[in-house]
Amino acid sequence: MTEQYRIGVDIGGTFTDGILLNENTGETRTGKVPSTPDDPSEGFLRVVNRMLGDSEIAPETVKYVVHGTTVATNAIIEGNLAKTAFITTEGFRDLLEIQTGIRPTLYDLQFEKLRPLVPRYLSFGVPERLDFRGDVLIPLDERAMRHIVDELRGEGVESIAVCLLHSYINSEHEERIGEILGEELPTVLYSLSSAVAPEFREYFRASTTVINAAIRPVVSQYLGKIKSRFQGSGISGEWLVMQSSGGVFTFEAAMERPVFMVESGPAAGVIAANHLGKTLGHENVISFDMGGTTAKAGLIENGTPRVTKDYEVGGTAANIEHGARGAGYPIRTPVIDLVEIGTGGGSIAWIDSGGILRVGPHSAGANPGPICYGQGGTEPTITDANLVLGRISADNFLGGEIRLDVDAARKAIKEKCADPLNMAVDEVAVGMIEIANNAMVGALRRVSVQRGYDPRDFLLVAFGGAGPVHANRLAEELEMPTVLVPMSPGTTSAMGLLVTDIRHDYSVALIQRADRIDKDTANVHMQRMKTEGETALVREGIGSDDMRFIRQADMRYVGQSYELTVPLSDGELTSDAIAGLLSRFHQEHERVYGFNAVGEPVEFVALRLSAVGRILEPRVREIAANEGGASVAIKGIRKVYFAECGGRVDCPIYDRYTLGPGDEIEGPAIVEEVDSTVVIHPGNRAVLDRNGNLYLSDGK
């Protein structure tokens, strides 16, 4: 049998990481190249070619490629959006201006309202109106629509969002507008709310659709470019993107509905941490992923990451606490709940007008990158500070591929920060790192403490190129007992792309009372969704033994607006099946809300089917024994600055690949591998398990 492979590629702000999985043996191989922000597909191509070339693997044997990316979220945060117009029902053009009416902060007299992504002069109302049953009250005025088209043409808009009242139940008018736009403005992309997020409550549907429209040109171009790079490469498998929910969908689907991949990259990290935790028997995990540009924290309880459909992006959403809302643009797609902050290895240190040392939010990113990379960076970054303090080595970066320039880093920190503050360079470098750590502790608190979880009950899984450099201090700060640093932490996120099951979610709106439900129609819907799912999985090479179909119904008491999702039994929907379903609904309502109302009428809202293709898990490799103990792995001694020791101390540098199972290391110590550095602070110790994972804990 020919060997078959899967590839995961994770593009971060600084590095592009790849992972190659042999489906037959479960063995993996990783690759890492600097990201190429001007054209990310270049880094993508390079890392794939490197992995295939190094292993002499035929591209034809690649069954599929999964991509995790921050392109969508970056576009929103940086405002790199298409010039977008908004079309809605006449009388309602201000939906995006009015928003929910809620203030995100209760007691702030200086609050600002979220700035709409579409300015008011590009928002249009078109005469038409449906009632709540989807019946036409006012037909679509096509002449008026063509006038709007003329204006859109004059303004040179690049993308259009259409959201008409009650289109979630009858999409005819939206579709007709789509046809007109297609005819009149063939080069302009448009997004219809009935296709992107067919749920009621107009502002939330409109917001989701507007974001979709605004990022679509950027994302389409981006994904299209990646695919075109591989034209003729021989890779004939499926091209998939990770969604914010942790599932995957095809490049084509992503180009249509990019709003589903807003948190694609970060989701992969949480999935990876969960997988790692599970294989090691840890169900409660906090993931901490720090790269060059951002740091992300996610929380996993009982082996399941939190997923929310009540998500906001952009604005000040990232800084909002507790139940506050209205700070960001709402999207109604499932998202793995995580906190992301703009602190990474590339975060720039500067002195503010009040003479205070600050770090970020500006980042040197991949280009020019930190000063020490010698690629034209001029502002001191966190990576420069770590280098100056000896915590990372000048000779180990990317396994020694690039030699880092310590002197340039030191000089810049001195001139830009230390001299103006009249402080020593080392002191300032430590201060920079403390400020960054403080922000990251805040992110870890937000996913745990602020949601009522005690971080001391969780395992901290640290990865990303910079995660293991900082994790020990963060855990100390939060009194978290153990930090786990996986092998090859720089590519952990990419691994997350390959450990998620393939999953296709289908749903159909079916608002009918349970006692009057049309069972035949329901069964036809279920069968149709199952066939669709089956076809998709077959196309992805999943054998029938590895397929699973999960049937569910969304139900509520008549009069409620939020549904509970209740599992449906396999097979046809019969009267008996409905009776069983009803009793599960009442039970679930009791469990979730502490009461039920058995006599009250219950209605169906939607039927759901998920087609899941189980995939082979990567094999966990056991590392070779190291007879001589940890000291054999010491490859040198370096002066490293630790504030706890009052300055620089001789610090042993270990080679991670030489360490064997059970080896113990006392801090202060540094463990180096190709794509990361683990810093073990004084008073802490590290133990290696048989798979090469490093466990850091209090030395006492």
Added chain:
Amino acid sequence: MSSETPIDPISFEVIRNSLVEATEEMASALRRSAYSTNIKTRHDFSCAIFDLKMRTVAQSFSQPNHLGSLVETIPRALNAYGISDLHEGDALLVNLPYTGGVHLNDITLISPVFHQEALVGYVASLAHHVDVGGGAPASIGAFREIYQEGIIIPPVKFVRGGEINRDVFDLVLAQVRAKRETAGDFRAQIAANNTGIRRLTSLLDRMGPETVARYIDELIEYTDRRTKSELAKLPHGVFESTGYMDSDGYSDEPVKLVVKLTINDDGLLFDFSGTDEQRLAPINSTFAQTHSGVAFVLKCLIEPDVPVNTGFYRNVHMLAPEGTVVNCTEPYPVVGGWETQLRLTEVILRALADAIPERVPAGTEGMICHSGFGGFDPYRNENYCFLETIAGGYGARANSDGPDAVQPHGKNTANAPIEETEVNYPVRITRYELVEDSEGPGRRRGGLGLRRDYLFPDHEASFTILADRERWGPHGLFGGLPGEKAQYVLNPESDSLELGSKVTIQLAEDDVVSYRTCGGGGYGPPEERDPDDVLRDVRDGRISPERARDIYRVALDTEQWAVDFEVTRSLRSGDVEERGSLR
């Protein structure tokens, strides 16, 4: 745990946040299981946790106005009923206005929390029920005494040993119009309280009741310390202001509100002496309502990360003479008390503007602006009631424009989505837009008001407007002009009849009621506004080119979307002739 053990900062954070998170989960349970749009979508409710000493320890992100009143209601209701009669699984229902309550629609459910059979504290949820009976659908209207306003509920045992008390439940439901919806909302409050109990007891299991109690003490003291030190930074002095509501719903005599604010080493004292006496009209605020308004302002003056609990509330000092519209007595009507309370907040802020001009906005919408209606739903064959409150323009600030169409100050309810409203109620929203040219002009302009039109198909509905601001718009500051007034209009496309701000009318089929709320006040002289900002507003259609020229004195080329700086300079130099020639 002995009190000598030092406070561990991580445990402190965990407990403090767990308590707040528990109230958030209560709010989420209430929202997700409720039936009425007012609760499930507009968030017109609040949740809080109290300790054994009946001190507020945590509150949900919700309605600041409710929160200040829960603080008053809970101890008074519990003491009146007697805590010795409370057992595990019980819950008290209460809406009594004059002893810590507010208007009758806001009904509070209080549940004792037991841990290992010992009483350890209380959880409470307050929800605005759309209908509590009384003289008009949604129980709002111009009534002359409280008995016309709906059902009055002294503290009664609504849940006994985990089971709803049928006698009380049936008696309450018999008084209201939309019975199925109201019943669902009551069950949702029970769900909220059960959730709070579960989260609180799991915290006690994890940390131990003594530890939690000790950290709650510390949390309250910490809050008190921080509140005091924040307030100590304010300039000392006496600051006064007077404001008026348009009318009381029976007479056109304006309602006078007076505040004298004294800031000294003892903190802040708000004295409302000189305010009008209570009236047999729906504009009387209860003690607790007034207390909420003062607490809101105080909280705005301190760092946002200071928690809200008893340690904060004990710094709220006010003098609200009994028998006035800011502290009314039985049987004076209270349904419009929130209108008065919200305007009082404006008057207080106007006084503060003299003390801290950089931190205080010009006049905001300053009214709740109720829209309530009901009748017989021809599609669902049952009685229905609906209530919402319409947003308006916010006041301009020293360094920023006032946001358009937001809920001001102590109210922070969400808009009812049009689709959800139409799916559940026999009404059609025909317009929902910003009101152009409604802003109070200024160097920084006020926010725009909001227009919302309702059409009632296939039935004759009863409609109540309970609002204000049809005579005077929100005040400007330091040369800024007031925001445009609000308007309430019947059938704007045909008869265009102006309705008052406090009326109940019987509508014919397909009648339309149109709300246009007021804009926020401006800050600083409008002639000093950056012409580019004026250009942007005109381009966006917020302000007309005429208004730009006449009031802001900015001339624009609306073909090229550019400022004509030369003409603008001469307009602003006060050359009247030049201005005239442009007309």
